[in-house]
Amino acid sequence: MRLAAIHDFADRSEGLALPSSPIEGYASIVLYDVIIVGGGPAGLAAALTLGRARRRTLLLDNGPRRNAAAAKIYNFVTRDGTPPDAFRELGRAQLERYPKVETQDARVSTIGGSLGAFRVALVDGPTLTAKRVLLCTGMIDERLPLPGFDAVWGTHAYQCPYCHGWEVQDQRWGFLLLPGQEAHALPFAALLRGWTDRVTGFLAEGAALPDAVRDQLAGLGVQLEGAPARLVTEDGALAAVELSTGARVAIDVLYAHPPQRQVELVRALDPELDEQGYVRVDAATGETSIPGVHAAGDLTTRMQAALLAAASGSRTAAAMNLALAMPTAPEQPSATPPGSARSAAGTAG
Ligand SMILES: Cc1cc2nc3c(=O)[nH]c(=O)nc-3n(C[C@H](O)[C@H](O)[C@H](O)COP(=O)(O)OP(=O)(O)OC[C@H]3O[C@@H](n4cnc5c(N)ncnc54)[C@H](O)[C@@H]3O)c2cc1C
Known part of the structure; x- marks a missing residue:
């Protein structure tokens, strides 16, 4: 099915009962408003905000978790002392009451396409489509060459x-x-x-x-x-x-602060980074140098904490919701502020 056709169908089908999960092996017939990659505090908070705004949202998460080695998360008001897995389970459980939010334990291998029609391919799974993409993939801590x-x-x-x-x-x-x-x-x-x-x-x-x-x-x-x-x-x-x-x-x-690097998916997408290696985002919209691709949480800043990541996810989701709500000017592809005309074509994760 051509992407334009998917786009039209999904836009006209708001309010209709679309399949809630993609058909294995085929491009999804659902055009999501937003696909969120990464289900840590930033991704969960973003999904909550988008769900409450009735945006068709898919949260994809799979892979190593930065704080997995720690027994508990501290310094998060209302969640002080919560184990990381329990935090994520609670976050997902709270998303269940929002019918337009889906979550999947799936790893994204590539992101292609461009604003309005991104193609998000899963490892050993289908390719899904979304108008906008939100990267909440965190950072990888490099191993220190210090025995023990x-x-x-x-x-x-x-x-x-x-x-x-x-x-x-x-x-x-x-x-x-x-x-x-x-x-x-x-x-x-x-x-x-x-x-x-x-x-x-x-x-x-x-x-x-x-x-x-x-x-x-x-x-x-x-x-x-x-x-x-x-x-x-x-x-x-x-x-x-x-x-x-x-x-x-x-x-x-x-x-200690081990050196950090972006996950492979982000490195392949190649958005503009700051001098410390974090993804550079617009302060108001969280949009990266790739139009329609936003980023929130640890991958955008050295100020790394669960509460800060959650706040960043929620704020960026609200900006994305506004961008999706704004009428599209005929001469512009979307309500995105003018920027580079880059797309995410052909990235490999
Ligand atoms: C040991 C340790 C202890 C910490 N303790 C605390 C604490 O007590 N309190 C606190 O506030 N902060 C703590 N932090 C920091 C906190 O964990 C991070 O700031 C926070 O988790 C960042 O949230 P995030 O959503 O940006 O990223 P993350 O929580 O790192 O989540 C990113 C998610 O994206 C997934 N992902 C990546 N690539 C893909 C892909 N291609 N497809 C699908 N999914 C993908 C990852 O698997 C991961 O699940 C700790 C950090 C460490 C390392």
Whole structure:
């Protein structure tokens, strides 16, 4: 079936009982208003907003979850201390009362087409169509070449003290400084001192601090150590950092910011990124450099937290709803603000 025909049919069929799920192996006869890729806090919040606005919405989610290693999500008002899986189950359950929202455990392999007629192909599944696409795919944390780190990531090694600081306050905290992160050393150490007065900084191979910063850290009571060689655990708990000299520094918790990358689907789509590698979006609409493709949540910012991602998803969904509601000017393909005429043709995930 030609996409234009799908478009016309779906537009005329608002209010009719269309099939609620796609026919396996064939392009969907449903033209969704929005397909959301990624069902974390950003995607769930966006689906809720679009569902309440009566937009035909499909939420697709499958793959590794960033916070899967953590036992609980903290610092999310009304959900403080909720396990990540329970959070997602609750989010999906709350979507069930909105008949125009569907959710599927499916991985998106490619996104093609352009504004008004995107083609979203599933791994081992059909190709679906949507007027607009919302990327909520999060970020991938790269593995650190530090033996023992993976085993404690999410249980004794964290990225954010607001998320996982209260429970371990007054314990022996360490923070890892990687090359390129030197400018964060002083503000991050000063921040950590709010939770404990026992803070040690570990300078990874290649990271260097000027004497003035070292003096300021010493003034805060922060101890500085050299390059860690491995993390030592005892009964599954973090016990110490072993330095390349062989000496051991006892700690209970380690904070670190591993480098991050976009998921393969986003890298293949190739939207404009900022200098830190996050997807650049219009501040008002959340639209990327590809017209009709929006993005929300972790993949757009270094300010990463579940509540912030959810807020970003909801705000972007509202902007997309308005764009869908606006009349289309004859000379323009849609109500999208003028921008580049890029499409998402032929991307591979
Ligand atoms: C160890 C750890 C602990 C954390 N603890 C907290 C905490 O306590 N409190 C807090 O506020 N924040 C915490 N965070 C941060 C928080 O998890 C993130 O900020 C939040 O999950 C971001 O939400 P998101 O929706 O943008 O992305 P994500 O939650 O990462 O969701 C993205 C989803 O998209 C899916 N996806 C990706 N590609 C595809 C594809 N091609 N097809 C289909 N699906 C796809 C992924 O599988 C994933 O399910 C923690 C992070 C880590 C790493």
